[in-house]
Structures are given as C-alpha cells and as structure tokens.
Amino acid sequence: MGIPVFILAGLLVHVVFLASIFDIYFSSPLVHGMTPQQTPLPPPARRLVLFVADGLRADSLFELNSNNTPQAPYLRAILENNGSWGISHTRVPTESRPGHVALIAGFYEDVSAVAKGWKENPVEFDSVFNESKYTWSWGSPDILPMFAKGATGDHVYTFCYTAESEDFGAQDAAELDTWVFDHVKSFFNSSRSNQTLFSALNEEKVVLFLHLLGIDTNGHAHRPYSKEYKENIRKVDEGVKEVVSVLESFYGNDGKTAYILTSDHGMTDWGSHGAGHPSETLTPLIAWGAGVNYPQKVTSQLFEDNFLKGISRSFNYVKMRMLLFAQADIAPLMASLIGVPFPLNSVGTLPLEYLNNTDHFKAESMFTNAVQVLEQFKVTKHMVKKKNVSLNNNYCCTVPLSDSEQINFLKKARLYIQQQKYNEAVSESTGPLYGFTFLGMIIAFFLLIQTSPWTYYVYCLLPVPVWYAVCFIYLKNCKFHLMCVVFSFFYRSTLTVGLLVFAGWPVITQLWVQAKRTTLIWTLLCVLLAVFPLMPVVGRESNIPLVIAAGLTTLLISCFSLASFSRGEYKYQSKEDLKVYLYQMFSIALSTYVVSSTHNSLKNKQGLPIFNQIISWMTLAFSSALPLLSPTLLFQRLFSILLSLMATYLLLSTGYEALFPLVLSGLLLAWIQMEQEALQHYGLSLKPKLAVFNFAYATDITQFRQLHLDDIRRSFFFVFFIVTAFFGTGNIASVNSFDPASVYCFLTVFSPFMMGGLLLLKVVIPFVLVSCAFEAVQVTTQLSSKSLFLIVLVISDIMALVSCFSQLFLLGKFAFSVLSPPCSISHYVLVMSLTIFMMLMNGLAQLLTTKRLELSRRTKHHST
Structure with missing residues (x-):
C-alpha cells in the first residue's frame, strides 16, 4: 500500500471514529407530540416581565461594594422588602443561547446548536413565549429571533439593535442596555395612541422580555471587576427601576404584574464564559410582584460554597428562598405565575418557595408540573416500543413505571387535592419527577443501543481490522x-x-x-x-x-x-x-x-x-x-x-x-x-x-x-x-x-x-x-513515513482508550455536560481530533518544508 492510500485510509478510519461520538451523543434530546398541561386555577399575574442581564455574576450583583453600599440599590431594596431571591445554577456550556433556552423553554440545549453559532434552532421547541398570548422582546439579534422562529402563530414580536452594535471596543457597551430601556419606554408611550396595541398589552398571559447584553460585553472587554462592568450594573438597576415605574403607571398599579430578573450565565475573573467555574455557573435570581413570596427575615445563614460566602455576609438577614436551584426551574415558575401551559419539553421543577399563593394552587401547580414531565416519558416510551418491535417485547415491561402505575400515581395525587391534603399531593407530585428524568436518560441510552442504525455497525466493526493491522x-x-x-x-x-x-x-x-x-x-x-x-x-x-x-x-x-x-x-x-x-x-x-x-x-x-x-x-x-x-x-x-x-x-x-x-x-x-x-x-x-x-x-x-527501537521513541x-x-x-x-x-x-x-x-x-x-x-x-x-505514521496512530488510539478508562475508573468522574460528558467523551473527541490534525499537519508540513515558489526574476541578456 502506497503512502497516499495509507494516509487516506488512516484518515478515513479516524474521521469515522470521531463522527461516531457526534452521531451518538450530539443529537437532539427532544421528543414531540405531548399534550400541553396548565394549572386549572386562576393565575396570580396577568403579565410577566423578564429581565435577563447577560453575563451578570451572582456575587457581582449581591455583594456590597468596598464602602458597604449596594451595587444595585433598587434591586437590593426589592429583595429586602418586596420579593424573593436566590442563586440559579446554569449548566455547561455557559453560553448565551443555552442559558436562555433553559430559562425560557425549561430544557438544556441540544449541543448540536454549537455548529450554528448558538443562533438558529436545530430542532423547533416550545417555550413560555410560545405559550403566551403575546410576547414583546427587546435586545440582541443573536438571542431574540430564535424564540420567535419556533413560535406558532404571529404573537412573538422582537425589536433588535444591529449586530454591529455588539462591539467589544465600543466607548460604552452599556448603551446596548440603554437602547433597550429607551425603546421599551417609547413603546409603551406610543401604545396609548394605538388602540390595537393598547388592547393587546392589556390582555392576560402577556410576557415582556428585556435582554440586556451590555454587562456581558463590558465584562469581555474590561473584566468583571472593572469600573465599566460595575457601572453597567448600576445603569441596569436604574433602567429596571424606570421600566417598572412606566409599567405600573401604564397598568394603573393593578398589582397583576410579576417581575423576574436573572442572568443566562456568569463570567470568570478574566472576562470569559463557557466552562463550569462557579463564577460562570452561579447567576442571580430576584422575583417580585404578583404571586411572588415576600422576603423572610432570618438571624443568619451561612453557605459552605466558598464562592457564596461573600454573598452570605451581605445577606445574612434575608433568607435565600432556594439555594442553587436549576436554571430550567425558572420556566415553570414563569408559566405558573401567568397561567400558561408549561413548555412541552421542560424538565424544570416548580420552585414552590417563590410562590405566594394558596396550598391548593401550589398542589395543582406541582401536579401539572409532574403530568407535563410524565407526558414526555409516555411519548419517549412509545417511541422505544415502536422502534423495537423486532426485539424482545418484554423490554418495555422492564421499565419500572408501567401504564397502570402511571394511572395510580395520577389518581392518588388528584385524590389528595380533592381531600385538601395539599402537602401530600405536593409530595406525591415531586418524588417521581426526578425519577422520570432519570428514567428518561436511561431510555435514551437504550434507544441508542437497540434501534441500532447502520452507522453503529460501522463504529463497532471498524476497529477489528484496524487493531488487527497494528497490534504487532x-x-x-x-x-x-x-x-x-x-x-x-x-x-x-x-x-x-x-x-x-x-x-x-x-x-x-x-x-x-x-x-x-x-x-x-x-x-x-x-x-x-x-x-x-x-x-x-x-x-x-x-x-x-x-x-x-x-x-x-x-x-x-x-x-x-x-x-x-x-x-x-x-x-x-x-x-x-x-x-x-x-x-x-x-x-x-x-x-x-x-x-x-x-x-x-x-x-x-x-x-x-x-x-x-x-x-x-x-x-x-x-x-x-x-x-x-x-x-x-x-x-x-x-x-x-x-x-x-x-x-x-x-x-x-x-x-x-x-x-x-x-x-x-x-x-x-x-x-x-x-x-x-x-x-x-x-x-x-x-x-x-x-x-x-x-x-x-x-x-x-x-x-x-x-x-529501529528508537523510532518508537521519536514517534x-x-x-x-x-x-x-x-x-x-x-x-x-x-x-x-x-x-x-x-x-x-x-x-x-x-x-x-x-x-x-x-x-x-x-x-x-x-x-x-x-x-x-x-x-x-x-x-x-531517513525514517519511513508509512512506518512512522502507523506508530503515531497506535499511540494516539491507545491514548484515546486510556483517557476514557482513566476518567471512568481512576478519576471516577461522571459529569454530564459538553465539556466532560460520560466516559470522558470530550477527551476522546480531543484525542481523535488530534490524530486527524496530525495527519493533516503531516501533509501541510511537507508542503511548507519542501515546496518553493519562484518569483519572476528579471534576467540580463548579453549580446554574443
């Protein structure tokens, strides 16, 4: 076999190995065909305002300045006197699109979206915006359109500034947030002379979304401890205060507006995000208004997490409603507050501690939450049975949640509610919820194995001749x-x-x-x-x-x-x-x-x-x-x-x-x-x-x-x-x-x-x-390229296997994320990528070292 053919074969084999990971793991986790579920009781709020301060760290908002003054005095007053606060835990990758999808749709992003720059929808999905009567949103062209694109009908409206405005070298990135606040105020002022818009704004189940990108941009450009970043937080605080004032005036202080302020992700001290450091994954949550619990005073509260200790010193007298709840939990909270169906693919758990409502409402809401997740389970189970008709039909019976058990669970929870045993109903609805999520992961795993598309046979059989060829x-x-x-x-x-x-x-x-x-x-x-x-x-x-x-x-x-x-x-x-x-x-x-x-x-x-x-x-x-x-x-x-x-x-x-x-x-x-x-x-x-x-x-x-034996060392x-x-x-x-x-x-x-x-x-x-x-x-x-290449491939493939097993057995890590998924998929991908890179770099190195371009040179002609 000549060198070009040998290199091509090796490249093809490793491309297949690399593609197998994306084919198996980087596919959409979403299922479709569920029945929408919503709480039957009247909601506490007619409308919801969602402020997302992009890139805002929890400690940057909650901790006091060096002179013991709050960074955001208005929001500080809100959580001390009018609302509830806590820490939201985001998942890796801590990027804007996955964070917003978790917040608004209640599930964790399909990682294949990274191939589209986190901008487009690889798979259409449901969201709180889609379930609303009307949604108006203002902010970045990178975030807003993806929720309008997947919405059914014409009821999600977006107002975006230009992409060129997102300039890390701009004089003041806080102008992005000022743009949003100004346009919201102008929008409500102009609506008074537009009867159609005025009527729509006064409907129930209305959502207003303000995406505030300035903090993130200033954090990237100047770091989170810079005066620009802190000043941007102050401007957001002032902007929120002004918008709340405009809305309360517009709606006549009817007490039917719920407000939520949070962030999609945090930021490292050096101005980046994407990984799993607490500064990136811990984000603030402040909720107030209709249907939201009031502050609860405590004598003290201490947090073990070093990143949160500074926050505990600043708020040792106002109780944090929930410590480190999941970011996806915010979606069912918003749905519950305005009475819209829970997003169909939501995996969030309704945070009851934030609700200021009757025990009956809480029990019904938790019941709805559980049924909504159960709907996903039923659809997934049906897909498994449908695709496994050729296999042992007893497989589906091994799942420890049969149809009869589902019916018994629903009847038992509904009976508790009818008997006004609301705490028992909540307990009944909450327990299986985490189990359903876990079972869904197991089902997804078996689905990948038992449906067995043709590509899986390639992945399993291809290593046999390869390892036979190189085992010597x-x-x-x-x-x-x-x-x-x-x-x-x-x-x-x-x-x-x-x-x-x-x-x-x-x-x-x-x-x-x-x-x-x-x-x-x-x-x-x-x-x-x-x-x-x-x-x-x-x-x-x-x-x-x-x-x-x-x-x-x-x-x-x-x-x-x-x-x-x-x-x-x-x-x-x-x-x-x-x-x-x-x-x-x-x-x-x-x-x-x-x-x-x-x-x-x-x-x-x-x-x-x-x-x-x-x-x-x-x-x-x-x-x-x-x-x-x-x-x-x-x-x-x-x-x-x-x-x-x-x-x-x-x-x-x-x-x-x-x-x-x-x-x-x-x-x-x-x-x-x-x-x-x-x-x-x-x-x-x-x-x-x-x-x-x-x-x-x-x-x-x-x-x-x-x-020679030394050639192995050289490789x-x-x-x-x-x-x-x-x-x-x-x-x-x-x-x-x-x-x-x-x-x-x-x-x-x-x-x-x-x-x-x-x-x-x-x-x-x-x-x-x-x-x-x-x-x-x-x-x-004088080392043979073919022999050398074979040695390098063997070393790389052994590294791929050892990296997985060392992660699994020696280090004992099981992290389910893009950066460190099961069996260290990320490290396996890295080794396979390095192997392919080495093959490509070998060809590039030959070009750079052996080839020469001759410039045209003017030669002198002498007469003979």
Missing part, C-alpha cells in the same frame, strides 16, 4: 510518558513532569558525551518549556508588555540568525532570499506595534484603529505564503516558517502565551539536532550535516532504512510535543471560554464564527511548528 507494535518504553500525556488532559501540570524527564534523556542515553553543547541547550529549553503548563490558562490575565517582549525577542533572535545566514554554510544564495527574510522581520516589528497600539486604543475607549485592522488581516493573509519564498535549506526554511507564524500569533496573543512558540521552536530545533546525534550514536547516519541539508532533495522512500516525542502544543497554554475549558481580547487586533464586533476561526488558527500554529520539526526529523533520520 510494542510500546513498552513509552508507558510512563504515555500516562503523562493522558493525564495532561485532566491536569496540565503532568506535562511539566514529562518535560523534566525529557531534560534528562541525553544523560540516560549517553548522548551528552558527544553533543555536550546541544545537550545543555536541550536541557535548559525543556526546563523552560516545563514552566508553561504551570501557568494559568490563556485568557485569565492580559499582559500586553509580555507580548511586546516576545515580539522584541523574536526580532533580536532574527538579527543573530541573519548574521549566521549571511556567512559560511548557511549563506543565502540570492538577494531575493534576503529580501524575504527582511520582510518577515518587518512583519514581526509591525505586529508588535499593532498589538501595543490596538490595546492602548481600546484601553482609552477609542475603538480598533482601521489601520491596525488592515495590517492584521494583511499579515494573516500573507504569512502562510512567505515561507514558500524562502530557501529550502533546513534551518533557513524552519526559521522562515517560525517568523511567518509568529507574526500572526503575536496579533492573537494577550499575555505570556506569546513566548510559547519561541521556546517550543527552540526545543524543537534542539530535538532535530539531538536526533541526528542519536543516529550517529547508533552508527546509522548516512546524511550530510544539518547545516547544508535541503528539504527539496530528501532521500527517496525506497532508500529508507528499517525501523512518541512527536505525540508528546503535539499535546504540549495544545495544553501548554490552555485546556479544553479555555478553548470553550476563550477571551475575546485575543482577536481584538482583527475585529471587536461580536461574530462567533469569525472569532472562533481566529481562535482555531491560534491553536493550530504550535501544531504546525511541531509538525514541521517532525518532518525534519523524519527526513534527516
């Missing part, structure tokens, strides 16, 4: 470091241990005897690179001076290299080659200036300078082509690749990570030299000196030598460096909750796909450096 490879000398690589998925610091062991490799193998200088450089760079996994993940702290220092260091190294490339064996062959190198140095200098200038401009709230933006995009566009204009001599081509990629990487850096490619590249160059020395140590080297080695004249594959070194390239400055959570400041040199207006693409480019750049270095190792040591 023995990896006994990689056990320790293999575990280091696997555990680095969970603990980045394990990479430090591996790098420190790497530092001693020349001593163990006696290589230091014949290459003392290279050994010293190797050891120092291993120790230096080992520091990076101990640093905080990228994005936690911005440090632009370090980025500037990285740029200046690169220029300094370039000057020394230029001196080397101008004499002796490294000498450039033409002036054109020298011009390319000088242009790359100029790009580094220009990128360094752009980073400094851009962040100073944003700090002064002057926005992104158009000149800087143009330079950034031009640098990105030309950086990939410039190495192809440089000589194909080993060190000259590798250094040209580093300079081109470094120019782009600087533009995407915000702190210490800007130094990472420099240290990594230095270690990789030392690795190339050490491997050459290792070949000479075993008497296998037939290649010329590295200084004059030319990628364009690599030895033909037919002349490649047989595998593992490659895998280890690939993993280090990813986890050296971040982790899975930091990718999910990246800092938008990384892309501010390119754009500041929110664009999820554009920003995500730039983030992916930043992640890929270290991969390219490692792959190019490994290409040099491969050709200079």
